[in-house]
Amino acid sequence: xxxxxxxxxxxxxxxxxxxxxxxxxxxxxxxxxxxxxxxxxxxxxxxxxxxxxxxxxxxxxxxxxxxxxxxxxxxxxxxxxxxxxxxxxxxxxxxxxxxxxxxxxxxxxxxx
Amino acid sequence: xxxxxxxxxxxxxxxxxxxxxxxxxxxxxxxxxxxxxxxxxxxxxxxxxxxxxxxxxxxxxxxxxxxxxxxxxxxxxxxxxxxxxxxxxxxxxxxxxxxxxxxxxxxxxxxxxx
Numbered sequence: 001x002x003x004x005x006x007x008x009x010x011x012x013x014x015x016x017x018x019x020x021x022x023x024x025x026x027x028x029x030x031x032x033x034x035x036x037x038x039x040x041x042x043x044x045x046x047x048x049x050x051x052x053x054x055x056x057x058x059x060x061x062x063x064x065x066x067x068x069x070x071x072x073x074x075x076x077x078x079x080x081x082x083x084x085x086x087x088x089x090x091x092x093x094x095x096x097x098x099x100x101x102x103x104x105x106x107x108x109x110x111x112x
Numbered sequence: 113x114x115x116x117x118x119x120x121x122x123x124x125x126x127x128x129x130x131x132x133x134x135x136x137x138x139x140x141x142x143x144x145x146x147x148x149x150x151x152x153x154x155x156x157x158x159x160x161x162x163x164x165x166x167x168x169x170x171x172x173x174x175x176x177x178x179x180x181x182x183x184x185x186x187x188x189x190x191x192x193x194x195x196x197x198x199x200x201x202x203x204x205x206x207x208x209x210x211x212x213x214x215x216x217x218x219x220x221x222x223x224x225x226x
Contacts, residue, residue: 032212043217102154
């Protein structure tokens with residue numbers, strides 16, 4: 001089955017710096033890659049997603065890139081702010097039943 | 113806005129008890145999911161359902177069952193609770209479509225089995 005690996009497990013950056021989180025997936029049939037942000041004590045919330053027919057997608061300070069050949073995708077956050085501090089999860093789906101396989105998560109700390 | 117409501121935020125039960133976790137969504141979504149979340153392991157799929165009375169096993173179904181009698185409600189059942197089922201349980205829902213659709217999560221139930 002699909003396996004998603006996520007790195008790093010923790011990331012500390014200074015406010016204003018950029019943060020990059022990387023995920024690799026094993027199943028080349030996967031075609032949908034969402035990213036979720038989970039603040040402490042709250043529900044995971046979708047922040048951006050990308051489909052396999054697109055190489056890059058951007059939404060204000062957040063961008064996601066996808067390399068299908070290498071089977072990896074990355075989340076880029078620019079100009080980080082303290083409110084970006086959270087756990088971030090990547091996931092992959094082949095579409096069947098909309099099943100998602102999640103990475104283990106990255107704890108992002110933005111120091112002010 | 114999609115609302116996924118889980119019946120309890122915190123729950124404490126004893127080993128051997130039968131435990132019910134309830135989830136309701138108000139957006140007429142076909143797909144519903146139950147995950148458990150453990151530190152360092154991410155979210156792991158227990159069961160999912162893509163229609164009323166339909167269910168499919170996820171990656172870690174052992175020790176769990178589910179029920180979907182109505183479209184808006186998806187229940188997770190721990191038949192005989194054990195301490196290794198102490199975890200955060202998250203419910204999610206999504207539209208069913210030809211392409212994968214975003215999943216919307218509830219606030220979670222933190223379950224402790226003593």
